[in-house]
Amino acid sequence: MIQTIAFYLFATLVIASGALTILARNPVHSVLWLILAFFNAAGLMVLVGAEFIAMLLVIVYVGAVAVLFLFVVMMLDIDFSEMRAGFGRYLPFGVLLVVVLAAEIIFAVGAWSAGGIGLGAATSPTPEGMSNIQALGTLLYTRYLYIFEAAGLVLLVAMIGAIVLTHRTRGGVRAQNIRRQNQRRPQDAVRNVVDQPSGEGVTL
Amino acid sequence: MSTLSSIALTAPELLLSVGSIALLMWCAWGGDAATRTISVVAVALLTGAAFLLLGPAGYGGTGFGGLYHADAFGAFAKLLIYIASAVSIIVAPRFFADTGSMRAEYPVLILLSAVGMGMMVSAGDLLTLYVGLELQSLAAYVLASFMRRDTRSAEAGLKYFVLGALASGILLYGISLVYGFTGTTDFGGIAAVFGTPAEEPVRLGRLFGLVFVFAGLAFKIAAVPFHMWTPDVYEGAPTPVTTFFASAPKVAAMALLLRVAVEAMGPATEEWRQIVIFCALASTILGGVAAIGQTNIKRLLAYSSINNVGFALFGLVPGTALGVSAVLTYLAVYIAMTLGSFLVVLQMRDARGEPIETIASLSGLSRTQPALAAAMAMFMFSLAGIPPLFGFWPKFLVFDAVVDIGLWPLAMIGIATSVIGAYYYLRIIKTMYFDEPAEAFAPSGSKVEGGLIALAAVVVSPFGYLMIGPLGLISLNAAKALF
Structure with a gap:
């Protein structure tokens, strides 16, 4: 029973947050919705017994999307002071997301320990005695x-x-050339000026 | 079948991928100065891969548990792909040397793209199809923007990338639907499920999957209504790259479409026939009409390729071995015509050696360079499908296959649309032969390119009819491998 409820919850949230990802006008909101969508997809994977894929979704996608998020912030012309001023504005939204995610984790773990959802006819069932x-x-x-x-x-x-x-390959770059450095002898680099008249500059 | 014997089946792909990785090392140590040698080795590798097709790679059956089909169909398509790729490598050094943007990675990228195309035409599973397609496309995106300092080239690459990614998304969505409603990604398994009647919601789901898969593939062959990227990409990409785009990936995507349509979705022929008919008619009509106003020869050839893909699609409409073999013959002749006309475009350069692309600059070519003008005229007549030339024959075969299943009206409309196309092909010939001469092109000076143009011209000339026997036999044999 709990699995079925969990399935419908996750499925609804995936679709809803997917739609909001493309409907949100604020790119930052869009990325947050995307993270929520991935997270719910991971929940669905847990429900069908594919724990590894679920973890991959969270680590790769949610992790990678966090980086993507950074890129969005860097590449779009966003004023950082304005961003900081917006912290209070974004806070309720962020907190809401955190609460939803935390509740979902607890719910998914509960549903998973209740035995996972029974798929009608899996075309390739997980082999026995194998993780x-x-x-x-x-x-x-x-x-x-x-x-x-x-x-x-x-x-x-x-x-x-x-x-x-x-x-x-840029011209005019003084890259280190180790071979040339090692071949350089003291007599190439140093000149002993013996008869230098005082009061004049040294000509090299 | 053991893994080792499966690997033996993929010998051409194996040779090309190992070879391209070795050449990549050579690029890294040898630098751009080694480009010419690397190009020669790359062409030799393609030749070697073509000879490997004579072995088990050409008839060995399925490998890797159904992921890979080594059959006559794949071998035929691969031969065309390798020829087109080799020509695109041969023509590149001179073009890029003039613009000072030759990079040693060019032949390597073409080779890797050829590996992807080989995977596509031998795919026996939706997964192989997708990975092969991505390998081919990813290399193509880079090639399109190969002259990165040229704004048009960069724009072409970006456009191709964004629209190609969209097409991949559509295709993947279709694949996921097909997998969801059939429970397998194997072509044989999908065909078995499509062959069994289903209740309404399941049938509708399968149909949706089929439509999305066809839409994704139609994008890759640039059939109307998924053709928008073609003129811009063909115009912006460097000419040798455009030569490549118009030939090898077209053949690969077309062969892939044939394989998916017949091997995986053969039992659903009634469903996809409507899609193919629409794409074929729309491509031939729009490819003909939109080309009329063009002033750039590369754009014009882009529309010409859309037009030709439309005609080739007519051969898929019946879904019979006869139709598929007609498409294969069409592709073989199309390769010769397209490579030939792009080779002529590559000779278009002004006195300073700068490439020019306007149709107007071809004016009076018959007086300044009669041989080049004669070759171009042959390619144009052949693309238009005017009888004494060989381009007529595949068009005839395609409509013959359509008539064979009793679709008379469709064949009539198709033949009528080829008249629209004839108008702009003839306009080029008129420009070359009857207009006042424009500034003469710089002399070509390349014996290899001249020889290739002459070879292509002989193939499309009436002498080509001598090949009807063997070509028909090989393509029919290849087509039968699918049924």
Whole structure:
């Protein structure tokens, strides 16, 4: 029973916060709604017994989105003093979100310990006597090895692309050249000025 | 099937990916000075991969538990993809050398994109499809903005990226719906589920998934109404990259669409036929009408590619082996025509060596460079599908397949729309042969490019009809691999 209630709660909140993500006019609010959506999706994953994916959602998405949030704040033309002045304004909203999240965690844990939701007919049930991570790893490195390697290539292309599009060799940069430094002998760098008349500058 | 024998099936992709990683090391240590050598090695790798298709990679069956299909269909599409990729690598150094923006990573990115395209055409699972598509697209986004100091190139890359990401989103949504309503991502499994009747809500869910998957793929082949990005990206991207975009990824996406439509959603032919008919008609009409007002030759060729994709889609409408083999023949001839016309565009440079792209600059080309004008005229006549040239034959095959299932009215309308396209192709020929000469182009000086133009011109010339026998046999054999 509690699982069903939890499912409908999470599902409703995912859709509602997803809609609010694109409807909110304030980009900061948008990101907060997005975090709530991810969090609820993680709750749904817990309910169907995919704890590892749930944790990934929280760590990767909520974590990464926090960074994204920073970027939004940095790249949009937002006045920081105004932001600080807005702290009081944002506080109730933030607190509300925190309360909802905390309540959801407690609720999800309760629902999960009650046994998780029974899916009608799972096409690939979790194997017996295996944890979530083990099951995923076994699949990734055997059945889906090909796609796993290809995903690695996708990341490689992303890396090459970022370097090709942004890296440039600048002229006039005095980078350290260790070989040249080591080859430099005292006689190249120091000149002994013996017959220097006093009152005149040294010509090098 | 064991993992080792599965890996043997992916030999072409393996060779290309290992080779591209090795070349990447060479880029890092050798710098941009090594570009020419790297390009030569990259072309050699593509040739090697093409020869590997003669082995198990060309007929070995399924590998990795259904994720990968090594069959005649994949081999045919891969051969076209490798040829187009090799040509795009060969033409690049001279173009980029003139603008001073050659980077050693260009051939590497093309190779990695070719790996992605190989995955796409051999996909046996929605997951392979998506990862292959992303690998191809991600490399393409970078290539589009390869001349990063050029505003138009950067704009093309950004536009392509944003709209491509949107298309990926649509496609992924479709894939998730299909997975949700069929319970599998394997093409064979999806076909089995689509073949069984379902109650109303489930049927509707499957239909939604199908529509989104087709919409996502239609974006990748630039069929109307998902074509908006094409003219801007083709115009802004450096010309060798545009040559690549118009050829290899088109073939890959088209082959992927054929495979998904026939292998995964074959039992739902009645459902997707309407979508394909609409896209085909809209592409041929809009591709023809919108091209009329263009003054930039690359934009014009972009609309021409939209137009041609529309004609190729007609071959998918019947959903029969005959239709699919007609599409494959179309793609083979389309590659020759498109590569040829872009090679001619690459020769368009003024006395200072700056590339020019206006159609007006082609005026009187028949008097300043008769051979080039003759080749361009052949490509234009062929793209328009005017009978003595080889471009007519695939159009004929496509409509033959449509008539074969009794869709007479559709074939009639399709043939009528090709007349609209003929207008702007003929206008270019008129400009070249009957207008007063404009400033002459700088002499080409590249024997390789001249040779490639001559080769493409021979393929699309009436001599091409000598290939009808073998080409028909190979493409029919390839098409039968899907059924």
